[in-house]
Amino acid sequence: MRVELLTVGKELLIGRTLNTNAQWIGRRLARVGLVMKVVTTVDDDLDEISSALREILRRKPDFLITVGGLGPTPDDMTLEGVAQGLHLRTKLNSQALSMIKEHYVRRGLAAIELTPARRKMAVLPLGALPVPNDAGTAPGVRLVAGQTVIFSLPGVPSEMRSIYRGSVEPEVKRKLGPLARKTFRIKMTGLMESAMAPLISRELKRHPGAYIKSHPRGIEDGVSKIEVDVAVVARDMKAARNEALRIVEEIVEASTAAGATIKSRSDEP
Amino acid sequence: MRVELLTVGKELLIGRTLNTNAQWIGRRLARVGLVMKVVTTVDDDLDEISSALREILRRKPDFLITVGGLGPTPDDMTLEGVAQGLHLRTKLNSQALSMIKEHYVRRGLAAIELTPARRKMAVLPLGALPVPNDAGTAPGVRLVAGQTVIFSLPGVPSEMRSIYRGSVEPEVKRKLGPLARKTFRIKMTGLMESAMAPLISRELKRHPGAYIKSHPRGIEDGVSKIEVDVAVVARDMKAARNEALRIVEEIVEASTAAGATIKSRSDEP
Numbered sequence: 168m169r170v171e172l173l174t175v176g177k178e179l180l181i182g183r184t185l186n187t188n189a190q191w192i193g194r195r196l197a198r199v200g201l202v203m204k205v206v207t208t209v210d211d212d213l214d215e216i217s218s219a220l221r222e223i224l225r226r227k228p229d230f231l232i233t234v235g236g237l238g239p240t241p242d243d244m245t246l247e248g249v250a251q252g253l254h255l256r257t258k259l260n261s262q263a264l265s266m267i268k269e270h271y272v273r274r275g276l277a278a279i280e281l282t283p284a285r286r287k288m289a290v291l292p293l294g295a296l297p298v299p300n301d302a303g304t305a306p307g308v309r310l311v312a313g314q315t316v317i318f319s320l321p322g323v324p325s326e327m328r329s330i331y332r333g334s335v336e337p338e339v340k341r342k343l344g345p346l347a348r349k350t351f352r353i354k355m356t357g358l359m360e361s362a363m364a365p366l367i368s369r370e371l372k373r374h375p376g377a378y379i380k381s382h383p384r385g386i387e388d389g390v391s392k393i394e395v396d397v398a399v400v401a402r403d404m405k406a407a408r409n410e411a412l413r414i415v416e417e418i419v420e421a422s423t424a425a426g427a428t429i430k431s432r433s434d435e436p
Numbered sequence: 437m438r439v440e441l442l443t444v445g446k447e448l449l450i451g452r453t454l455n456t457n458a459q460w461i462g463r464r465l466a467r468v469g470l471v472m473k474v475v476t477t478v479d480d481d482l483d484e485i486s487s488a489l490r491e492i493l494r495r496k497p498d499f500l501i502t503v504g505g506l507g508p509t510p511d512d513m514t515l516e517g518v519a520q521g522l523h524l525r526t527k528l529n530s531q532a533l534s535m536i537k538e539h540y541v542r543r544g545l546a547a548i549e550l551t552p553a554r555r556k557m558a559v560l561p562l563g564a565l566p567v568p569n570d571a572g573t574a575p576g577v578r579l580v581a582g583q584t585v586i587f588s589l590p591g592v593p594s595e596m597r598s599i600y601r602g603s604v605e606p607e608v609k610r611k612l613g614p615l616a617r618k619t620f621r622i623k624m625t626g627l628m629e630s631a632m633a634p635l636i637s638r639e640l641k642r643h644p645g646a647y648i649k650s651h652p653r654g655i656e657d658g659v660s661k662i663e664v665d666v667a668v669v670a671r672d673m674k675a676a677r678n679e680a681l682r683i684v685e686e687i688v689e690a691s692t693a694a695g696a697t698i699k700s701r702s703d704e705p
Contacts, residue, residue, distance in 0.1 A: 177647065180472040182463030183665070186455055189477070194451030203449040205484065206477040208458070215474065222491055239630035240650055241637045275658075284633035304630070323652070361508035361573070364553035368510045378446065381509055383592065389544075396452070 168343055169228040170196055172206045173219055175235040175245050176322055179208050188234045188327055195336060200346035200400040202378075204228065211236060216248025224252075224315055230339060231315050232331075235322030237305040239284040245319055246308060250292035253312055263289035263297035266306045302329040309334070349407035350398040350435035351415045358427035359383075359391045366421050367395070374414055376400065393427075396435075437612055438497040439465055441475045442488055444504040444514050445591055448477050457503045457596055464605060469615035469669040471647075473497065480505060485517025493521075493584055499608060500584050501600075504591030506574040508553040514588055515577060519561035522581055532558035532566035535575045571598040578603070618676035619667040619704035620684045627696035628652075628660045635690050636664070643683055645669065662696075665704075 172192055178184040186208065193203045207223065209215040216236070223231055236245030250257045264281075267289055271279045279285075288305040291297065298307035298318070303326035308319040318335045320327045360383045367379050378398040385392055397414045401407040419429055441461055447453040455477065462472045476492065478484040485505070492500055505514030519526045533550075536558055540548045548554075557574040560566065567576035567587070572595035577588040587604045589596045629652045636648050647667040654661055666683045670676040688698055 177471060177649065178651075179458075180462050180475065181466035181647075182459040182461070185459050189448075190451040190454050192451070193449050197450035202446060202479060204479060205488065206449065206475075208475040208477075210471060210473060218495075219474065226487075238652075240633040241640060242649060282630065282634070285630045361551065361554045364507075364509040365551070371510060378450075380447065380511060382447075383507075 168201060168230075169204050169226070170201055170230045170232070170339070171204050171223050171226070171228045173216075173223060173231060173233040174206065174208045174322075175211060175216060175233060175248075176208075177210050177242070179235075180210055188322065188324060191324070191328065192232060192234070192331065195331065196339070197398075198348065199336075199340055199343060200348045201339070201343065211242040211244060213244055213248050213251055216245060217252035220249055220252035224312055227313070228315050229342060230335075231317045232335060233317065233319045234327055235320075237288065237308070237319060237321045239288055239305075243287075246291055246295075249308075249310065249317065249319065253292065253310075255292040255294065257290050257292055259286060260289050260291045260295070260297055263291060263306050263308075266297055266299060267304055270300070270304045298330055298334045300326055300330055301333065302326040307334060346400055346402065347404040347407045348398060348400045349404065349411040350396065351411050351432060352435050353395040353397070353415060353418060353432045354384075354392070354430040355395070355422055355427040356387075356390050356392050356430060358393055358422055358425055360393060362425060363393060363395070363422065366418065366425070369421075370414055370417060373417070374399070374410065377410065377414055379414060379418075437470060437499075438473050438495070439470055439499045439501070439608070440473050440492050440495070440497045442485075442492060442500060442502040443475065443477045443591075444480060444485060444502060444517075445477075446479050446511070448504075449479055457591065457593060460593070460597065461501060461503070461600065464600065465608070466667075467617065468605075468609055468612060469617045470608070470612065480511040480513060482513055482517050482520055485514060486521035489518055489521035493581055496582070497584050498611060499604075500586045501604060502586065502588045503596055504589075506557065506577070506588060506590045508557055508574075512556075515560055515564075518577075518579065518586065518588065522561065522579075524561040524563065526559050526561055528555060529558050529560045529564070529566055532560055532575050532577075535566055535568060536573055539569070539573045567599055567603045569595055569599055570602065571595040576603060615669055615671065616673040616676045617667060617669045618673065618680040619665065620680050620701060621704050622664045622666070622684060622687060622701045623653075623661070623699040624664070624691055624696040625656075625659050625661050625699060627662055627691055627694060629662060631694060632662060632664070632691065635687065635694070638690075639683055639686060642686070643668070643679065646679065646683055648683060648687075 295310040307330040399411040564579040576599040
């Protein structure tokens with residue numbers, strides 16, 4: 168199953184904001200056994216958004232999640248970019264407008280004027296449906312394009328997470344069926360990453376579906392520190408755990424033989 | 437001028453690592469007046485790397501910076517992916533191999549064996565040149581493809597930064613010529629983002645080259661907090677500063693008239 172992410176916003180490109188939304192979604196997907204395939208970040212620019220969208224859809228993902236650019240300001244143009252990319256018109260969606268009104272009522276602002284800027288948050292590509300946003304004003308949006316389900320979420324992290332949990336994740340899980348993922352981390356000293364490399368190569372050949380990766384963690388008193396992450400996805404937790412444990416044992420044994428000192432091996436949540 | 441970034445690594449896609457390298461490079465580019473155009477993040481996978489590379493080159497950027505995947509482990513495959521994307525063969529580069537040897541000598545490991553894993557860091561696409569890495573083992577790589585200069589940097593932040601400062605930034609600046617960028621931030625309360633939107637629209641029409649963006653900062657005691665960033669790029673600092681200040685004054689005046697209370701307006705570094 169292929170999931171891609173499109174994050175929109177100049178603040179991400181000029182380094183004002185760290186892309187923590189991409190990290191959060193990546194983690195949530197990893198937790199259900201999925202590796203996000205590509206993350207694309209583009210500017211608040213109609214042509215950049217629509218051309219990125221078209222390129223992503225050419226790779227035929229099962230899900231495309233866009234984050235950011237759903238708000239009331241003129242540089243919030245993700246939905247218009249999606250529409251342009253799909254050659255769709257946009258239209259004021261009455262259901263989305265009701266959600267926006269309800270949000271203001273909940274905030275005690277029932278008398279607020281629905282200015283063009285506020286109505287803009289209810290203007291969706293034709294065929295799209297609004298998705299409830301319990302944490303803010305702009306609804307999320309769900310749209311099907313070919314074999315891809317597109318979810319558009321706001322960039323404010325609390326709102327993005329709320330809609331992801333409530334609407335995106337349940338649909339991803341339904342499509343995926345049950346899967347389990349088990350992760351371990353080994354910390355060791357005394358082996359350089361270049362000495363660890365052939366060891367990991369051998370393990371990856373033995374366990375082709377597994378994720379095994381070393382991370383150099385610097386040198387202290389002339390001794391290399393290294394961490395090795397091991398992750399296995401399987402149909403149930405017992406199978407995932409057993410294979411991951413087997414890999415951990417093999418790595419511990421081989422690296423000890425190569426002169427490493429194992430500092431810890433731990434379950435990762 | 438168009439600059440794109442390709443960050444490679446499963447750890448970014450599963451949320452193990454925040455993409456701070458993208459943020460750091462985005463900031464460095466913004467400082468010289470450039471907005472990075474697209475950031476693409478892909479898995480350690482030959483086909484994903486090479487197809488992302490081809491898509492990026494189709495957009496004809498002046499610079500493409502790749503980060504990650506230059507190390508000795510089997511999942512470090514950025515250079516092979518670049519070569520595949522450009523239909524180039526790879527070859528052991530003797531200058532790169534000397535740099536790697538020198539690095540081990542500097543670390544007091546002159547007698548270290550140049551295993552295949554270690555030599556792999558010197559295998560470059562044909563026509564590429566190694567770029568010195570003062571902070572680690574794997575050299576950076578510079579390669580010209582059509583009108584695009586491709587720099588490949590390691591993913592370890594200290595190494596990436598060292599090569600960026602030493603080799604990438606000087607070349608970007610040379611191509612760009614002198615430019616200055618001035619940024620201000622206004623903090624205010626009492627205005628919702630949807631009320632700020634038409635105000636910003638008007639300013640953007642008056643100052644088409646400027647960057648003006650509002651960021652909602654939550655609600656305290658029923659009062660909306662909002663920040664507005666203003667940035668102007670110009671040929672010299674005086675011109676950038678003057679235009680940015682004019683925009684700040686116009687926003688302060690209009691939002692005060694709309695009921696906002698200005699909390700601060702400050703220079704940003």
